[in-house]
Amino acid sequence: MKNFSQWFHDILEEAELMDARYPIKGMSVWLPRGFQIRKYALKALQELLDEDHDEVLFPMLIPESELAKEAIHVKGFEEEVYWVTQGGKRELNEQLALRPTSETSMYPMFSLWVRSHMDLPIKVYQTVNTFRYETKHTRPLIRVREITTFNETHTVHATKEEAEEEVKTGIEIYKQFFDELAIPYSICRRPEWDKFPGSDYTMAFDMIMPDGKTLQIGTVHNLGTTFAKTFDITFENDEGEHEYAYQTCYGLSDRVIAALIAAHGDEKGLKLPPVVAPEQVVIIPIIFKEKEDIVLDFTNKLEQLLKSNGIRTKQDKRDIRAGKKYYEWEQRGLPIRIEVGPRDIENKTIVVNRRDTGEKEFVDYDETTIVEYIKNLLDDISENMRNEANKFQEEKTYPVEKLEQVKKTINKKGGIITCNWCGQTDCGKDMEEKFDIDILGTQDADVSGECINCGNPAQSKVLISKTY
Ligand code: P5A
Ligand code: ZN
Numbered sequence: 531m532k533n534f535s536q537w538f539h540d541i542l543e544e545a546e547l548m549d550a551r552y553p554i555k556g557m558s559v560w561l562p563r564g565f566q567i568r569k570y571a572l573k574a575l576q577e578l579l580d581e582d583h584d585e586v587l588f589p590m591l592i593p594e595s596e597l598a599k600e601a602i603h604v605k606g607f608e609e610e611v612y613w614v615t616q617g618g619k620r621e622l623n624e625q626l627a628l629r630p631t632s633e634t635s636m637y638p639m640f641s642l643w644v645r646s647h648m649d650l651p652i653k654v655y656q657t658v659n660t661f662r663y664e665t666k667h668t669r670p671l672i673r674v675r676e677i678t679t680f681n682e683t684h685t686v687h688a689t690k691e692e693a694e695e696e697v698k699t700g701i702e703i704y705k706q707f708f709d710e711l712a713i714p715y716s717i718c719r720r721p722e723w724d725k726f727p728g729s730d731y732t733m734a735f736d737m738i739m740p741d742g743k744t745l746q747i748g749t750v751h752n753l754g755t756t757f758a759k760t761f762d763i764t765f766e767n768d769e770g771e772h773e774y775a776y777q778t779c780y781g782l783s784d785r786v787i788a789a790l791i792a793a794h795g796d797e798k799g800l801k802l803p804p805v806v807a808p809e810q811v812v813i814i815p816i817i818f819k820e821k822e823d824i825v826l827d828f829t830n831k832l833e834q835l836l837k838s839n840g841i842r843t844k845q846d847k848r849d850i851r852a853g854k855k856y857y858e859w860e861q862r863g864l865p866i867r868i869e870v871g872p873r874d875i876e877n878k879t880i881v882v883n884r885r886d887t888g889e890k891e892f893v894d895y896d897e898t899t900i901v902e903y904i905k906n907l908l909d910d911i912s913e914n915m916r917n918e919a920n921k922f923q924e925e926k927t928y929p930v931e932k933l934e935q936v937k938k939t940i941n942k943k944g945g946i947i948t949c950n951w952c953g954q955t956d957c958g959k960d961m962e963e964k965f966d967i968d969i970l971g972t973q974d975a976d977v978s979g980e981c982i983n984c985g986n987p988a989q990s991k992v993l994i995s996k997t998y
Contacts, residue, residue: 531797534741538669541791545800545862548670556668556675563862566808568679568787572657574710574805575681575782578703583653583683588635590658591626597634600760606727607631610662628661633728633753633779636684637761644775646766647688653696655683671788672745672998682781686763693752693776700750700780701733707782708747712803712916713737713789714923715747716946718971718993721958726779730754736970736995737789738926742944744970744995747789750780793919794886800863801885803915804908809844811836811904812859816852816871828875832868832900839901841908860885865911866904886911886918933982936994937965946970946995950988952981960984961994968997 531537542548547564560568576585591614598604612628615621629635636654643649660680664673683700687693701717708715715735725732729751736744758764758774767773794801804810815829829845836843846855852869859867869881879892880900884907893903926945930936939947951958951972958969961983970993977988 531740531795534739534792537740537795538672538788538792541795541800542670547791547800550670554675556664556673558670558674560678563808564787567790567802567806570806570808571711571786571790572679572681575707576657578707579655579681579683582699583655583685586654586656587658588629588632588639588656590629592629592635594625594627596638597627600634600728600757602756603633603728607662610664612661612663629658630662631660631680631781632656632658632682632684633757634761637757637763637777640684640686640775641761641763644686644763644765647768650686650688650765650775651692651696652686653683654685655681657681669998671784671791674784677783679784679787680781681783682779684779685777686758687776687778688765688767688773690754690776693754693778696778697733697750697752700778704735704748704750704780704782708735708786709916710803710805711786711790712912712919713747713786713793714919716744716923716927716970716993718973720749720971721969722955723959724969724971726751728753728756730756734971736946736993736997737793738923738945738995739792739998740795742926742940742996743998744946745785745789745792745998747785748780748782751778753777753779793922794915795863799861801915802863802865804865804912807842807863807865809864810842810908811844811866811868812864813843813845813868813870814852814855814859815845815847816869816874817847818872821872824875825870825872829870832870832880835897835901836904839905841901841904856883865908882907884911886914931982936961936967936982940965940967940994940996944996946993948973948991948993949982950977950979951990951992952984952986953989953992954981954984954986957981957984957986958992965994966996967994969994970997 546561549559552559607630610630614626658680660677664675685696715737720732720734731752733750734746735748737747739745755774757777763775764772813829813833815825817825833843833845865885867883878895880895882893883890928939928947930947930949972990972992975991979988981988
């Protein structure tokens with residue numbers, strides 16, 4: 531892929547995912563095909579969250595007085611908040627923020643809900659739109675001003691240990707989710723200067739995009755008791771004393787869909803993992819004049835058979851060249867294409883093409899085994915796509931030992947560099963400036979030796995890249 535930016539821009543239109551021509555910067559329209567992919571991705575995520583979390587829905591507007599309460603948090607977002615100041619022609623008594631995220635919407639309510647330790651834990655999530663007046667270059671799905679798919683989980687606990695445990699749960703859920711979607715990632719702890727405003731610490735997932743820059747695709751935050759103190763979320767413990775609750779929150783956005791598109795797409799277009807493909811199989815009847823009935827009889831039956839077994843199947847009977855159909859469905863990224871012509875029916879075979887490898891197979895047709903065959907093939911495709919994507923992320927992660935290699939490696943190869951680091955803010959910021967790179971964060975590892983930059987004893991491994 532020569533120019534990823536251009537490719538990404540074009541694919542949204544060509545694969546009919548989004549229309550970016552909406553007349554507000556940073557806001558786009560989900561088209562039916564894009565919306566379906568979004569729907570299946572959310573379904574997979576919600577299944578994981580639903581095991582131990584409840585879905586809720588909070589209002590989109592936040593009173594200024596609540597948003598302003600948590601000083602560090604509001605400072606982090608003040609440049610990005612959209613304000614509602616009028617109702618009709620009347621000025622509002624208090625201006626209302628369009629949520630940039632929902633801590634300050636939810637936590638005043640949590641304060642009312644939590645009385646005793648019996649009310650804990652609270653574990654809720656919602657999927658909503660949020661608004662951030664981003665000043666960096668906006669890009670559909672990647673950096674938007676209306677995040678249309680903001681899935682945020684918020685939890686409240688009686689103990690620090692439990693909150694710590696929930697951070698691990700959040701990470702585990704996102705790992706499973708990304709694995710299911712065949713999206714590769716590296717996990718690290720963001721440096722102090724890049725953590726979520728108001729949090730104790732932030733764990734982040736980053737994916738290496740085809741152009742070598744990384745995209746933050748999800749974050750899990752340990753909020754400690756900072757917000758509980760601000761919003762007075764307290765509970766009475768067994769001794770009758772009031773204690774502040776411990777909180778976590780974690781979130782994903784439209785970026786997941788961007789990651790999905792970027793991780794697998796190629797020159798032919800989109801390549802969708804079966805879990806999110808609007809159609810998993812497309813059947814193309816090859817119709818010649820006299821044999822039309824025979825072919826359609828066969829393909830109609832096949833379509834019904836696959837559909838009734840839960841395989842999302844579409845038959846493309848349009849009266850256009852078969853070649854044009856192949857081209858279109860490849861561009862749209864469907865995992866499997868089946869072609870059936872009169873000759874195939876005589877030979878009792880069908881032609882099965884997989885989008886991931888481009889391989890074509892003549893399969894003996896047997897009504898009693900074809901469903902099983904297709905299901906296995908879909909599993910195979912999922913696994914292959916996951917392996918390919920993970921391989922890319924691994925191959926583009928470079929351990930580096932000498933300072934002069936940092937900039938050289940990133941400029942030449944992109945991706946993520948790992949090296950030893952002292953963990954000091956001054957040193958980290960110095961490196962960011964000197965090399966025009968970003969410190970993604972640290973991974974605990976047994977390190978010995980010196981910081982690559984300042985020579986002080988190394989504390990951990992650090993991940994470095996250019997970021998979106
Ligand atoms: C966690 C959920 C939060 O807002 N509050 C509730 C916490 N964290 S976050 O890191 O600020 O955002 C969560 C994820 O949202 C994505 N994201 C964006 N996606 C598209 N456009 C944007 N402008 C944008 N801003 C953030 C990131 O993937 C981030 O990890
Ligand atoms: Zn250092």
